[in-house]
Amino acid sequence: MATHLAWHENLRAIHGAELLLRRLKAVGMLSSIEIELVRSIRQRARQVGAGAQVSPEGDGPPQPRLIISGWACRPRVLPDGRCQMLSILLPGDLIGDTGDFRPLALSPVMALTNVRTINAKPIFDAVAAEPKAYRGLALALQRLTRLEEAYLLDHVVRLGRQTALQRLAHCLLELYYRARTIGFVHGNAFTMPLTQELIGDALGLSLVHVNRTLSQLKRDGLISLGAGVLTILDVSKLAYVADYATPDTTVMAQARM
Amino acid sequence: MATHLAWHENLRAIHGAELLLRRLKAVGMLSSIEIELVRSIRQRARQVGAGAQVSPEGDGPPQPRLIISGWACRPRVLPDGRCQMLSILLPGDLIGDTGDFRPLALSPVMALTNVRTINAKPIFDAVAAEPKAYRGLALALQRLTRLEEAYLLDHVVRLGRQTALQRLAHCLLELYYRARTIGFVHGNAFTMPLTQELIGDALGLSLVHVNRTLSQLKRDGLISLGAGVLTILDVSKLAYVADYATPDTTVMAQARM
DNA sequence: CGTTCAGTTGACGCGGTTCAATCGAAGTGG
DNA sequence: CCACTTCGATTGAACCGCGTCAACTGAACG
Numbered sequence: 001m002a003t004h005l006a007w008h009e010n011l012r013a014i015h016g017a018e019l020l021l022r023r024l025k026a027v028g029m030l031s032s033i034e035i036e037l038v039r040s041i042r043q044r045a046r047q048v049g050a051g052a053q054v055s056p057e058g059d060g061p062p063q064p065r066l067i068i069s070g071w072a073c074r075p076r077v078l079p080d081g082r083c084q085m086l087s088i089l090l091p092g093d094l095i096g097d098t099g100d101f102r103p104l105a106l107s108p109v110m111a112l113t114n115v116r117t118i119n120a121k122p123i124f125d126a127v128a129a130e131p132k133a134y135r136g137l138a139l140a141l142q143r144l145t146r147l148e149e150a151y152l153l154d155h156v157v158r159l160g161r162q163t164a165l166q167r168l169a170h171c172l173l174e175l176y177y178r179a180r181t182i183g184f185v186h187g188n189a190f191t192m193p194l195t196q197e198l199i200g201d202a203l204g205l206s207l208v209h210v211n212r213t214l215s216q217l218k219r220d221g222l223i224s225l226g227a228g229v230l231t232i233l234d235v236s237k238l239a240y241v242a243d244y245a246t247p248d249t250t251v252m253a254q255a256r257m
Numbered sequence: 258m259a260t261h262l263a264w265h266e267n268l269r270a271i272h273g274a275e276l277l278l279r280r281l282k283a284v285g286m287l288s289s290i291e292i293e294l295v296r297s298i299r300q301r302a303r304q305v306g307a308g309a310q311v312s313p314e315g316d317g318p319p320q321p322r323l324i325i326s327g328w329a330c331r332p333r334v335l336p337d338g339r340c341q342m343l344s345i346l347l348p349g350d351l352i353g354d355t356g357d358f359r360p361l362a363l364s365p366v367m368a369l370t371n372v373r374t375i376n377a378k379p380i381f382d383a384v385a386a387e388p389k390a391y392r393g394l395a396l397a398l399q400r401l402t403r404l405e406e407a408y409l410l411d412h413v414v415r416l417g418r419q420t421a422l423q424r425l426a427h428c429l430l431e432l433y434y435r436a437r438t439i440g441f442v443h444g445n446a447f448t449m450p451l452t453q454e455l456i457g458d459a460l461g462l463s464l465v466h467v468n469r470t471l472s473q474l475k476r477d478g479l480i481s482l483g484a485g486v487l488t489i490l491d492v493s494k495l496a497y498v499a500d501y502a503t504p505d506t507t508v509m510a511q512a513r514m
Numbered sequence: 515c516g517t518t519c520a521g522t523t524g525a526c527g528c529g530g531t532t533c534a535a536t537c538g539a540a541g542t543g544g
Numbered sequence: 545c546c547a548c549t550t551c552g553a554t555t556g557a558a559c560c561g562c563g564t565c566a567a568c569t570g571a572a573c574g
Contacts, residue, residue: 079500103406152413159417
């Protein structure tokens with residue numbers, strides 16, 4: 001029984017590395033050696049429940065880990081108890097410090113659902129030890145970091161200058177494209193486990209207004225949402241109201257330099 | 258006459274390097290060799306008028322430059338013509354790419370007043386060529402980059418979860434501490450050349466509401482503002498309403514790891 | 515002496531918050 | 545097996561922060 005469980009967890013970990021590979025392949029080319037390295041991180045996963053802190057786990061800079069299942073966020077809590085998310089994290093996303101102590105990478109990560117992570121340090125260690133052998137991988141990892149900053153810049157514009165409808169549409173589209181990259185979208189639908197309160201914390205809106213704005217998007221036939229499954233019914237119309245530029249032309253372009 | 262002008266510009270450039278030195282010394286320790294290197298960038302300054310683009314100047318990644326006088330910003334212009342600033346830039350701030358292609362560093366910089374910059378590439382070239390000799394400088398430069406990201410995170414919280422009064426108070430305090438670092442503050446007063454419309458673009462507010470909110474801060478005796486000079490009359494009260502944590506305990510702490 | 519630009523002020527309306535109540539689904543304990 | 549609770553979604557009503565429109569001021573400038 002115990003061995004069966006361990007084997008099961010192992011499978012999960014392999015799958016988790018596959019998610020990271022999809023993201024890396026979306027921003028660069030990897031050699032078969034590099035692909036093997038990423039696949040080699042098949043250690044036992046660590047799980048935390050919804051609401052628990054994922055990172056940092058103790059003192060000092062947080063170790064790099066890969067989210068292999070569940071959603072998380074980087075919350076900033078204000079004295080009055082309200083919360084503003086800096087970013088939303090999906091399976092396939094890397095968290096923790098990768099040696100440069102970026103404030104975003106150092107900021108706490110909180111689980112929004114049950115979250116499973118595996119240690120990603122072996123990847124960075126290998127890349128640091130043999131830069132020549134892992135040039136493509138190093139570049140792709142750096143591009144994922146840039147992508148994270150590009151999303152942050154979009155977030156600023158969203159919060160500063162967009163209406164509730166635009167923010168929501170923009171955010172849902174971002175999540176849609178990110179979910180698609182990791183292969184979670186089937187027929188323009190994907191699992192979106194965020195509650196309306198959490199969406200509010202991400203977009204600087206109240207729970208009630210998120211509800212009303214979501215209703216409007218449904219009424220207008222742009223999305224459908226039920227039982228935790230979000231379907232983008234009309235990508236181009238949604239992109240139009242959100243003022244959302246296709247990732248290829250902006251966010252990804254910035255990452256690809 | 259021409260030679261006199263060149264000599265004058267030279268003086269300015271030396272002073273500009275001094276501003277960068279103050280910022281570097283605020284986040285790390287420099288050897289005398291490193292100080293000499295920073296002081297050695299005394300090339301002729303380039304000037305652009307208010308409203309003009311400072312960076313990038315042409316194609317490709319923008320070269321690293323140092324702002325030696327004037328204020329600038331990183332604007333994001335929306336299709337409807339409105340604008341959201343990603344950050345505000347003061348004298349002593351570095352702009353342009355430093356080799357890692359960060360989206361923030363690549364995003365356009367626009368002059369808000371007349372802006373003079375000098376080429377900062379020699380510094381980065383020297384650090385890259387002789388990492389051993391310039392370890393302290395490399396670290397300090399990296400910390401300035403982190404600081405920039407930390408300000409961006411604060412910006413997200415400001416825009417997402419703070420009222421107009423709080424945003425304004427928070428922003429003015431940030432500018433106050435940054436101006437103080439470069440030695441521009443005398444008796445809690447410093448030159449603040451931003452128009453109310455520009456402040457609005459930074460904080461996601463309308464011109465009119467910025468005016469009213471500024472009036473309130475004046476009425477409450479927290480600031481005084483006239484003829485482009487901002488005086489912080491009560492730092493601690495302003496920090497209280499802004500919910501502003503002292504830089505030492507937060508932003509700087511993140512940069513100092 | 516007109517023009518432009520930044521600041522200032524009033525009136526009005528909308529977008530979004532807050533308070534509050536309801537509802538269904540999913541536990542949870544007796 | 546059934547209350548009882550909890551949690552997320554939903555909806556109504558009142559309120560208010562902030563945006564918009566518009567008019568006016570004073571200073572700087574040609």
